[in-house]
Amino acid sequence: MKGDGDHPDLQSRDYPVREDMAYQAKVWRFERCGWYVLVLLVVLGLLGLFSRGLISSREVISDNGHLRAEYEMFHRNGSTNAMKISLNGKPDATLELDIGGELLEGFSVETLQPQPLRSRNSAQGMRLWLQADGQGQATLYLTLRGDGLGLFRSRIESPGSTGVELVQFIFP
Structure with missing residues (x-):
């Protein structure tokens, strides 16, 4: 053969x-x-390697469970993606939230829903004050537009809670 x-x-x-x-x-x-x-x-x-999807979707929770962030790891420059941040605290209290690191360098915040009670910018990022509901929960929805390129590391913290680390990558 x-x-x-x-x-x-x-x-x-x-x-x-x-x-x-x-x-x-x-x-x-x-x-x-x-x-x-x-x-x-x-x-x-x-x-979801290049934007929204199974590979890109992330949920991080603080060690004590009081802070949770849901976000997309992969973005495209110029596109918008949603982020959801949830806080647990005392009922009807004002909760503080610090967003710092490279998040504000690589992204512009298009919307915040609901509007925070107060906000303040700092060299490290921004601090927001949110109103908790009757169960002590507050949720903040952000729309982020990717303005940079590359890897961005950020941190979200709340007093009395361990923070969470966010790692995001923006493609051209």
């Missing part, structure tokens, strides 16, 4: 056109690998 290399179509020849079939087989293998990489990138993109 003949092997695949013995098939007449896979033999190098000079007539009618000069062909190097060993080189052609290497090109075909390279193209096949390129197709695999392309399919892998499409699947990763659908899963």
